[in-house]
Amino acid sequence: MSDAILDIPLDMTNPVEPFLRMDRMPHIWCPACGIGTTVNCFARALESSKLDLNKVAIVSGIGCTGRVAGYANLDSFHTTHGRAIPFATGLKLSNPELQVVVYSGDGDLFAIGGNHFIHAARRNMDIKVICVNNLTYAMTGGQTGPATPTEVISATSPYGVFEPSFNLVQMAEAAGASYVARWTTYHVKQLSRAMEEVLHKKGFCFIEVLSPCPTLYQRRNKMGDGLDAMKFYKQVSKVRNGAPTSECALTRAGEIVVGKFVDRDRPDYLELLTHQMKETLGDRYADPEVTTCSEG
Amino acid sequence: MHADPKGVLTGVHFLDGDHACCEGTLAAGARFAAGYPITPSTEVVERFAWRIPTVGGIFIQMEDELAASIAIQGAVWGGAKAFTVTSGPGFSLMMEHIGYAAITETPCVFVNVQRGGPSTGLPTLPAQADMMQARWGSHGDYSIIALCPNSPQECFDLTVTGFNLAEEFRVPVMMMLDECVGHMTEKVVIPESDQIAITPRRFTHQSPEEFRLFKPKEDLVPDMVKAGDGYRFHVTGLTHDERGYPSMNVETQDKLVRRMQDKLKPFTNGRALFEAVNLDDAEVVVVSYGITSRVAQRATQMARAQGVKAGIFRLITAWPFPEQHIRELAGRVKAFVVPELNLGQMVHEVERHAAGRAKVISVPHAGGTVHKPEVILKAILEAAR
Structure with missing residues (x-):
């Protein structure tokens, strides 16, 4: 053990505590699960972003990552399976001063919620989507999902997955996302920086985070424990900022291309709406005052 | 307001x-x-x-x-x-x-x-x-x-x-x-x-420290907040306690689900919205709603012209069902006639609350158009017999 760790005073609070609902700890995630690591990175991104946290809202769907909203010390919404993005769309449009973050898993965002993802990206809705991709449906016991690579054994593919998986970053780019990046839970500094970056970027932003599920995915596929996952990420990840997303598909044991792939400026939904209405209606256009729902 | x-x-x-x-x-x-x-x-x-x-x-x-x-x-x-x-x-x-x-x-x-x-x-x-x-x-x-x-x-x-x-x-x-x-x-x-009277949102006047997102007021309905106001609240579709936190136990489930049911109870009694037409002397009451109530109006007029005391109880709040009104009417009328553009849905509620004290006659229709008034009239005449 290094001296640095021993130097931490026993009464020191964890610097991410103010960003978490400590009255809800301990969390439900398994030992060595990567979701907590991403939440730590998110907390640090919130801190360094200097945003007013009363104006940041977090929306999750269902699943292991779906529980993130409940642990974040923000206005938080744990919605229905796959529907975090359309909920976030309504929240953002009704209250545009909010920075709305969608934090959910690969199954939630890309199977049951896949349609909402591509449409929100197409509209360039000003929301930030963080997808913790553990390559499986973990909450329900490790079934095959749309991001599960072929040849993997899962609870519903006992003889191996044979259907092709989505390349999430390519889909995000093709659908119109303003920002697309991929990191793993090994790349905590880069991930925190990417999260901070999207908190200051307009438009639909997408970060995919490869994250280990030792309990289900790795155990079933004889891929070792949490530490082995870190070694694997370290060994096979290759930073290629600006890489064509078409070259970033994931396989069971092959290279993981990480980095920032897309960072472009497109007018977002509200800008387009305002522009169109002003063009056609002129002075008759009334700025949306959606939250006029007054008090009693 | x-x-x-x-x-x-x-x-x-x-x-x-x-x-x-x-x-x-x-x-x-x-x-x-x-x-x-x-x-x-x-x-x-x-x-x-x-x-x-x-x-x-x-x-x-x-x-x-x-x-x-x-x-x-x-x-x-x-x-x-x-x-x-x-x-x-x-x-x-x-x-x-x-x-x-x-x-x-x-x-x-x-x-x-x-x-x-x-x-x-x-x-x-x-x-x-x-x-x-x-x-x-x-x-x-x-x-x-x-x-x-x-x-x-x-x-x-x-x-x-x-x-x-x-x-x-x-x-x-x-x-x-x-x-x-x-x-x-x-x-x-x-x-x-x-x-035009407007019911404002029940925004809380409590501070974020005092406020509990799902703590009910006396009427069993909690006050509300909106995102962005510093309350740092949590909303979930999971069974939750008064703080809005998930709580997977029998007591929380019982309390929450019963309250969601009970908060509309005043509605079933004093607050039901309905229209009563010619009920004072009615022997046969046509219970209807939506477009069917307008056909029922014609049918009851035709029945009256033939000397049958027919009235209309029009559901405006179909849910919560105005059970006490049907119960009261069941004690003093001969029959209910229930025409609907379905094969019998709200008629089951009428039957349930009439509880055998008045006859209940369903006049179903599979949809695509409205009933002919004569079809409802026929049911009224049969009911009056």
Whole structure:
């Protein structure tokens, strides 16, 4: 053990505590699960972003990552399976001063919620989507999902997955996302920086985070424990900022291309709406005052 | 409090039910709508899309009804009054989020302009066959309010009422139009904004430190907050305690689910909305709602002309069902006749509360058009025998 760790005073609070609902700890995630690591990175991104946290809202769907909203010390919404993005769309449009973050898993965002993802990206809705991709449906016991690579054994593919998986970053780019990046839970500094970056970027932003599920995915596929996952990420990840997303598909044991792939400026939904209405209606256009729902 | 004049199109108009419903949403203060096109309901949001940019608000056409029915709830928690509009197949897709609105106590309005079903059914023709779905369609135990206008004027008036009830009780409210009411054009009088009463959102006056998101007030309904005001609250579709935190145990489940049921109890008694016509001396009461009530009116007039004392009990709040009114009537009338554009849905409620003390005669219709008055008349005459 290094001296640095021993130097931490026993009464020191964890610097991410103010960003978490400590009255809800301990969390439900398994030992060595990567979701907590991403939440730590998110907390640090919130801190360094200097945003007013009363104006940041977090929306999750269902699943292991779906529980993130409940642990974040923000206005938080744990919605229905796959529907975090359309909920976030309504929240953002009704209250545009909010920075709305969608934090959910690969199954939630890309199977049951896949349609909402591509449409929100197409509209360039000003929301930030963080997808913790553990390559499986973990909450329900490790079934095959749309991001599960072929040849993997899962609870519903006992003889191996044979259907092709989505390349999430390519889909995000093709659908119109303003920002697309991929990191793993090994790349905590880069991930925190990417999260901070999207908190200051307009438009639909997408970060995919490869994250280990030792309990289900790795155990079933004889891929070792949490530490082995870190070694694997370290060994096979290759930073290629600006890489064509078409070259970033994931396989069971092959290279993981990480980095920032897309960072472009497109007018977002509200800008387009305002522009169109002003063009056609002129002075008759009334700025949306959606939250006029007054008090009693 | 009164309606914001910006949304109120005061005057005498010639509108169809769908358009009148849209004006009702605007008068009620709705400034956000999400929709997905479906016949025969789309005119409601088409008009909203046309009107809202000059009133100040947002319409977004979503990718499907699942998205529309949850986008409105995001908007509500952002501080807006919001609604969506659909018909049969879309209503089926929205069931998941009616349950979400129920458990998260999100005040919002679902307009369902009913068409023939099941499945794609009769897209352009009327039915009233979603009445049980409106009450029970999402899984689990919960309560909702459903209103049944029978004219374009009521499409306006009751839509305002629907928004007000949603805010008061914090439940999803279903506007159960049918294709006939939605597409019939009649005179609609929209009053001055100061003549339209609006129920404001129950925003809390407590500080973030004191406030508990799901702690009920005396009427069993909790006060509300919106995102961005520093309350740092949590909303979940999981069973939750008064703080809004998930709590997977029998006690929390029992307390929450019973409260969601009980908070509408005053409604079943004093608050039911209905129209009573010629009930004082009635021997036969036609229980009807929506477009069918207008055919029933003709049938009861014909019955009276033949010397049969027939009256009408028109359901305006179909849900919660006005049980005590049916119970009272059952003690003094000979029979209920229940015509519906379905094969018998609300008639079961009438039977249940009549409890054998009066005859109950169903007059079913599979939908596609309305009953002939003679068919209802025949049932009235048989009932009077």
